[in-house]
Amino acid sequence: DVVGGGVDALLLAKVALQYGPTDGVPELKAQIVKLLREEEGINASPNNILTTTASQQALDIVGRTFIDPSDPVLVELPSYIGGLQVFNSYGAKLMGIKADDHGMLIDDLEAKLSKLRQEEEHYKFVYIVPDFQNPSGVTLTGERRRELIKLSERYNVLLIEDSPYRQVRFEGEAPPMLYKLDSTHNVISLFTFSKTLAPGLRLGFILADERIIQKMAILKQSLDLCTSSLNQLLAAEFLKSGIMREHIAGVKSLYRARKDAMLEALERYMPEGVTWTRPEGGLFLWVRLPEHMNADELFFEAIKENVAYVIGSAFHCDGGGQNTMRLNFSYPT
Amino acid sequence: DVVGGGVDALLLAKVALQYGPTDGVPELKAQIVKLLREEEGINASPNNILTTTASQQALDIVGRTFIDPSDPVLVELPSYIGGLQVFNSYGAKLMGIKADDHGMLIDDLEAKLSKLRQEEEHYKFVYIVPDFQNPSGVTLTGERRRELIKLSERYNVLLIEDSPYRQVRFEGEAPPMLYKLDSTHNVISLFTFSKTLAPGLRLGFILADERIIQKMAILKQSLDLCTSSLNQLLAAEFLKSGIMREHIAGVKSLYRARKDAMLEALERYMPEGVTWTRPEGGLFLWVRLPEHMNADELFFEAIKENVAYVIGSAFHCDGGGQNTMRLNFSYPT
Numbered sequence: 113d114v115v116g117g118g119v120d121a122l123l124l125a126k127v128a129l130q131y132g133p134t135d136g137v138p139e140l141k142a143q144i145v146k147l148l149r150e151e152e153g154i155n156a157s158p159n160n161i162l163t164t165t166a167s168q169q170a171l172d173i174v175g176r177t178f179i180d181p182s183d184p185v186l187v188e189l190p191s192y193i194g195g196l197q198v199f200n201s202y203g204a205k206l207m208g209i210k211a212d213d214h215g216m217l218i219d220d221l222e223a224k225l226s227k228l229r230q231e232e233e234h235y236k237f238v239y240i241v242p243d244f245q246n247p248s249g250v251t252l253t254g255e256r257r258r259e260l261i262k263l264s265e266r267y268n269v270l271l272i273e274d275s276p277y278r279q280v281r282f283e284g285e286a287p288p289m290l291y292k293l294d295s296t297h298n299v300i301s302l303f304t305f306s307k308t309l310a311p312g313l314r315l316g317f318i319l320a321d322e323r324i325i326q327k328m329a330i331l332k333q334s335l336d337l338c339t340s341s342l343n344q345l346l347a348a349e350f351l352k353s354g355i356m357r358e359h360i361a362g363v364k365s366l367y368r369a370r371k372d373a374m375l376e377a378l379e380r381y382m383p384e385g386v387t388w389t390r391p392e393g394g395l396f397l398w399v400r401l402p403e404h405m406n407a408d409e410l411f412f413e414a415i416k417e418n419v420a421y422v423i424g425s426a427f428h429c430d431g432g433g434q435n436t437m438r439l440n441f442s443y444p445t
Numbered sequence: 446d447v448v449g450g451g452v453d454a455l456l457l458a459k460v461a462l463q464y465g466p467t468d469g470v471p472e473l474k475a476q477i478v479k480l481l482r483e484e485e486g487i488n489a490s491p492n493n494i495l496t497t498t499a500s501q502q503a504l505d506i507v508g509r510t511f512i513d514p515s516d517p518v519l520v521e522l523p524s525y526i527g528g529l530q531v532f533n534s535y536g537a538k539l540m541g542i543k544a545d546d547h548g549m550l551i552d553d554l555e556a557k558l559s560k561l562r563q564e565e566e567h568y569k570f571v572y573i574v575p576d577f578q579n580p581s582g583v584t585l586t587g588e589r590r591r592e593l594i595k596l597s598e599r600y601n602v603l604l605i606e607d608s609p610y611r612q613v614r615f616e617g618e619a620p621p622m623l624y625k626l627d628s629t630h631n632v633i634s635l636f637t638f639s640k641t642l643a644p645g646l647r648l649g650f651i652l653a654d655e656r657i658i659q660k661m662a663i664l665k666q667s668l669d670l671c672t673s674s675l676n677q678l679l680a681a682e683f684l685k686s687g688i689m690r691e692h693i694a695g696v697k698s699l700y701r702a703r704k705d706a707m708l709e710a711l712e713r714y715m716p717e718g719v720t721w722t723r724p725e726g727g728l729f730l731w732v733r734l735p736e737h738m739n740a741d742e743l744f745f746e747a748i749k750e751n752v753a754y755v756i757g758s759a760f761h762c763d764g765g766g767q768n769t770m771r772l773n774f775s776y777p778t
Contacts, residue, residue, distance in 0.1 A: 129642075129643030129645035129646065131644040165647075165673075166670065168667070168669050168670040172669070197667055201667055309462075310463070312465065312674035313462065314498075314669060314670075314673040333501075334501070334504075334505060334527075334530055334534055335501065335668070336498040336502040336505070336647060337501040337527075337647075339498075339647065340646060340676055342646060342679075
């Protein structure tokens with residue numbers, strides 16, 4: 113009964129139900145600083161952190177802070193649909209960067225950045241989900257991460273590192289976070305507790321240079337004043353008590369088994385010419401049908417009874433991807 | 446120990462920590478429908494309600510839904526600073542409407558609306574805090590409410606009724622809500638549980654025509670997907686159990702005593718020519734110095750030790766109000 117006990121104690125403290133600081137409750141920020149140091153080797157100060165009403169609000173804050181109508185925004189092909197929708201809502205001109213099973217193609221990004229620079233376009237940021245990407249399940253390699261950081265310096269472009277699944281790695285070794293590799297304050301990282309604690313808490317945070325955090329905190333004030341103090345203190349308690357670590361361990365072993373089962377089913381049932389990604393974590397994998405094929409009735413027949421899928425074109429800002437689909441292996445079969 | 450017990454029960458229900466519907470958790474909506482019927486005689490359906498991350502998000506949703514840059518928005522003189530800031534952030538051209546101790550001057554509003562119509566300006570809404578206004582403490586009379594509703598029909602202008610303090614009435618009789626008087630779906634009402642339950646819950650709701658609610662729910666999805674299910678279920682529990690009613694009763698008697706003490710102090714210490722409002726509820730009252738006076742050192746000397754104040758000009762979109770100030774009588778002296 114840790115939760116019930118925790119809530120009572122917190123209520124007694126008379127903090128949980130009051131307005132909190134816009135940038136976040138200090139108790140939670142302290143736990144986040146600790147988490148970043150222990151898990152990622154990142155030395156952050158509380159001033160580098162803005163707690164948010166989960167990562168959807170973080171994306172909205174990024175969009176509203178940086179996008180003026182018709183600004184180019186560079187995104188992966190495919191990319192997270194929630195991000196694309198937010199950037200579209202602020203009038204961004206989305207430009208797709210090619211990706212393979214090791215993440216974004218850095219050469220293609222450089223070609224696009226170089227063209228934008230020649231055209232004197234007002235580009236601001238590259239949006240990337242480097243770990244177990246939604247939708248593809250792909251992780252950007254360490255080498256490409258270093259190249260990406262160099263590019264961000266050369267072209268003076270911000271990198272938005274959206275990292276909701278990073279803690280849910282069930283095999284292989286994690287390359288360092290982009291934020292960790294960056295030494296020029298070009299990286300803004302978005303985190304959420306939706307996958308590691310509970311979506312219903314609506315809790316996440318932004319990690320960035322102090323001046324950016326200050327600017328975003330002023331904006332957040334007009335969005336919702338502050339994120340629920342009660343939920344922030346609950347999360348701080350979950351982090352402190354080790355409940356989060358236990359919870360993640362359980363999630364990992366469950367998802368790993370489901371991923372393996374799905375890969376096995378794909379091996380068994382997929383016809384020649386169909387390929388798929390082999391994620392080392394997260395929730396999703398990505399299936400590519402032969403180029404000439406479209407979402408085919410027979411194909412869906414074969415899998416529709418035990419997997420959830422989304423048509424891949426929904427994740428392509430360029431209208432492509434008709435022969436692809438996202439499978440979610442985290443659902444029970 | 447209702448809270449601790451409630452939380453445990455809710456957690457067991459396994460709803461509290463999951464994603465909820467963007468428009469709000471059904472259990473809370475049902476309680477809101479009941480509250481509106483019992484307290485305000487308003488017959489709403491759950492489809493008329495969008496739960497929000499408190500009223501600041503409701504204001505942001507209103508701004509983003511209705512304001513295009515340079516649209517005129519009509520506000521009271523003075524008006525709530527949080528509203529003014531949001532509307533400014535969307536590029537609104539704020540137009541001040543005069544008000545007295547009985548609220549907005551309907552004639553002045555009509556003159557402004559008539560001028561805007563002649564100039565073919567794209568006006569969309571009037572923003573008004575009709576009950577114990579922040580900052581003035583003034584309540585719009587029943588008669589003016591009816592005139593306002595007629596104007597909104599004649600000029601086809603939406604009324605944004607921001608009502609965070611209405612439940613905190615400690616004397617006198619409440620005129621009906623604008624939403625209740627309206628029969629043409631021209632009123633959008635904003636509520637919060639910050640004053641009646643706890644600010645830390647970050648919980649409020651918007652009451653409006655179903656089509657408007659649908660549009661706003663789509664927008665809210667890109668803002669934060671949904672408001673915390675945990676907090677919504679807690680609030681539903683507080684409403685159902687009668688805790689909220691008890692809590693409000695306590696707040697009322699406390700604030701009434703503090704308001705009376707402040708009025709008494711003003712009577713005793715204020716020099717000739719200074720006037721103030723006599724609120725029947727809420728948190729604030731409004732002091733007017735003689736026209737030629739400005740925020741004066743000596744004046745502040747007299748009161749600075751036991752009252753909190755904000756300079757009145759901050760609440761005026763037209764740069765006026767230098768001789769006014771807002772006092773908050775809810776703070777302990």
